Amino acid sequence: MTNPSIAPIGAPIVVIVITGLIKQFGRFAALRGLSAEFDAGKFHVILGDNGAGKTTLLRALAGLAQPTRGTVSILGMDPQEACREIGYMAHPSLLYDEMSGMENLRYFARLYDIVGDERCEQVIRAVRLDPELARPVGQYSQGMRQRMSLARAILHDPKILLLDEPFSNVDVHSAREMVALLKAMRDAGKTIFVVTHQAALLEGVADEFVWMQAGQIVERTAGLASNSTRAGER
Amino acid sequence: MKSFWSITLATLTKDIRLEWRSKDALNAMLFFSLLVVVIFVFSFDPLAEESRHIVGGLVWVAFLFAAVVALNQTWARELRNQVLDAYRVSPASANALFLAKVLGNFIFVSLLEALMTPLFIIFYNLRALGPAWQLIPIGLLGTWALVVNGTFFAAMSLRTRSRELMLPLLLFPVSIPAVLGMVAGTTSILTGENPAHFWIVLLLTYDVVFTTACLGLFETVLQAE
Numbered sequence: 001m002t003n004p005s006i007a008p009i010g011a012p013i014v015v016i017v018i019t020g021l022i023k024q025f026g027r028f029a030a031l032r033g034l035s036a037e038f039d040a041g042k043f044h045v046i047l048g049d050n051g052a053g054k055t056t057l058l059r060a061l062a063g064l065a066q067p068t069r070g071t072v073s074i075l076g077m078d079p080q081e082a083c084r085e086i087g088y089m090a091h092p093s094l095l096y097d098e099m100s101g102m103e104n105l106r107y108f109a110r111l112y113d114i115v116g117d118e119r120c121e122q123v124i125r126a127v128r129l130d131p132e133l134a135r136p137v138g139q140y141s142q143g144m145r146q147r148m149s150l151a152r153a154i155l156h157d158p159k160i161l162l163l164d165e166p167f168s169n170v171d172v173h174s175a176r177e178m179v180a181l182l183k184a185m186r187d188a189g190k191t192i193f194v195v196t197h198q199a200a201l202l203e204g205v206a207d208e209f210v211w212m213q214a215g216q217i218v219e220r221t222a223g224l225a226s227n228s229t230r231a232g233e234r
Numbered sequence: 235m236k237s238f239w240s241i242t243l244a245t246l247t248k249d250i251r252l253e254w255r256s257k258d259a260l261n262a263m264l265f266f267s268l269l270v271v272v273i274f275v276f277s278f279d280p281l282a283e284e285s286r287h288i289v290g291g292l293v294w295v296a297f298l299f300a301a302v303v304a305l306n307q308t309w310a311r312e313l314r315n316q317v318l319d320a321y322r323v324s325p326a327s328a329n330a331l332f333l334a335k336v337l338g339n340f341i342f343v344s345l346l347e348a349l350m351t352p353l354f355i356i357f358y359n360l361r362a363l364g365p366a367w368q369l370i371p372i373g374l375l376g377t378w379a380l381v382v383n384g385t386f387f388a389a390m391s392l393r394t395r396s397r398e399l400m401l402p403l404l405l406f407p408v409s410i411p412a413v414l415g416m417v418a419g420t421t422s423i424l425t426g427e428n429p430a431h432f433w434i435v436l437l438l439t440y441d442v443v444f445t446t447a448c449l450g451l452f453e454t455v456l457q458a459e
Contacts (some may be wrong), residue, residue: 060370062323065268068457083325094320096248103248110244111324113237132294152320 015060015160017189021070023056023215030056032215033070038193040159043186045202046195048212054195055091057212058162061193062088074160080094084112087158091165093149097138101108101148105155112156120231123151128177128187142169154185161185167201175201199224241326245334252311259304259342266303267350270296274358285358290420293354294413298380299385301343302402305384308335309342318456328453332385339381347373363426372419372430375437379412379444388446389455412440 016038017226023031023190030053038044046054059065060072074082088094095104105120114120121131127147137145150166161182167175176197183205186192194202199209203224211219253259274292301397312318321331354360384405391400419433 029248064319064322064459066457086323088323089317089318090319092316094317096252096317097314098252099248103251107244108320109250110241110326111321111326113240113335 003119004062013041014038015040015075017071017073018060019071019073021057021060021072022068023053023060023065023148024068029068029226030215030224031067034216035070036210036217036220039178039189040191041189042200043182043192043205044194044208044210045206045209046212047197047199050214053215054212055164056215058088058193058195061160062086062162064195068151084156085159085163087153087156088162089143089153089163089166090148091168093137093145094152095137095145095148098136100134100136101140101151102127102133104137104148105152108152108155114156119155122156123146126154126181127151128174138162143171143174147174147178150181161189163192163194165195165197167196167198179205237385238327238330239283241330242334242337245331245398246337249334249338253307253338255343256311258311258354259307260301260345263300263342263346264349267300267346268353269298270299271353271357280358284423285360286363287421289354289358289360290424291340293351293420294362294376294416296350297343297347297377298406298413300346300386301339301377301378301380302405304339304342304346305381305388305405306398306401308339309388313392322456328456329449330391331456332449335389336378336382336385339385340377340456343377344374347377351365360424362424364423364430366423368423368430368434369420370396371434372423372437373417375434375441376412376416376419377443379437380409380442382448383412383436386455387451393458395411408444415440417448 014037018036019032021031021034022029026164033051034057046057048054056065060067061074061079063083073080079086101124102117102120105124106117109120124131127150129144129147130153140148146166146169150163153161153163166178170178179201182192182194196202207222209224210217210222211221278288280288384401386402387408388401390399391404394400408458415433415436418435419430422428422433
């Protein structure tokens with residue numbers, strides 16, 4: 001891994017190094033000897049068919065799935081040590097349905113030693129929701145829930161964002177707003193990983209499309225169009 | 235350390251708020267305990283003297299079974315929407331979560347005991363012949379013993395397919411020394427025949443040992459896949 005302190009000026013800084021990553025669930029191998037490096041400040045989109053290992057890869061990066069073999073290094077640390085620098089948004093909302101969005105964020109803020117409501121209100125507004133909304137999250141529409149889930153993931157201002165299907169069940173307008181927010185975050189230096197089946201939304205925004213198949217990265221391309229064999233993904 | 239207690243308090247407050255809104259655990263526990271009292275009243279019709287010998291057992295068995303309902307609920311709400319993963323990816327201490335859950339369950343089960351004990355006294359016409367104040371340490375230590383192990387084993391059985399069955403299977407055998415202490419201690423005080431000091435010390439030792447062991451092992455349980 002390139003050490004940020006000795007990297008040549010202008011050279012990309014590698015923030016994530018994956019070496020020979022194998023993740024098995026019983027006899028099924030979800031990840032099969034995956035190795036890769038990812039640069040800081042880039043927008044990576046992970047694509048692949050169902051069962052390709054996209055979600056497992058994201059969970060391994062978040063420290064939620066322990067590798068069966070191989071290593072994951074984030075900013076030179078183990079994922080669990082680097083947890084303050086990682087924001088994770090899963091397919092389920094990771095929110096309490098019985099509490100309002102603000103109550104949820106207030107609780108999660110405490111886990112990161114964030115005091116006061118200011119930051120919570122700021123991230124709720126950033127995802128275009130109203131911090132005053134008293135309705136419990138269980139009564140939110142799916143799109144609102146996804147946006148609140150994104151607000152939870154960015155609450156502690158992480159350097160690396162891992163987002164699993166952030167646009168599923170979100171209307172096109174809201175999805176474009178989320179993309180614009182993610183683009184602004186990438187431009188501010190965040191490293192973003194998005195697992196999605198709606199890759200077309202991210203064309204022109206993403207820096208790299210990472211194609212997975214059968215638990216391995218099979219190709220990394222700069223744009224969707226450059227991979228004619230997988231045009232169906234769009 | 236400040237952060238540890240702050241997270242414990244935040245999690246405890248959150249759990250109480252969720253329980254207050256849903257009342258899932260409290261309603262189920264109250265209904266279950268009430269049924270036990272009524273069934274036992276109709277099944278036995280003991281004299282006051284006989285009551286003093288059997289009520290210790292009845293009370294604690296009723297509370298033990300009722301507590302299992304609350305203990306299962308504790309972690310079930312963390313599984314909905316996989317909220318537990320949000321905790322696992324945070325830098326918050328695993329033990330802060332465990333302690334908050336134990337304290338929450340302790341409050342819920344103590345509340346149940348406070349509501350049900352008068353009913354047991356009325357229905358069984360109870361009057362303690364020994365020092366009644368000693369029922370307080372036995373109640374507190376006994377309840378802690380149930381919830382500390384119960385919270386731990388409920389977390390352990392969280393990812394098993396039949397977790398509601400697994401919890402009693404794991405919890406009850408481990409709880410035998412504590413239940414023995416609670417029942418024998420309560421009976422000693424009600425009958426006034428023997429001092430309850432031994433049982434109080436037994437419960438205290440049990441609580442210290444199992445609280446330490448659970449705190450030492452909980453992180454492994456939380457991070458297990």
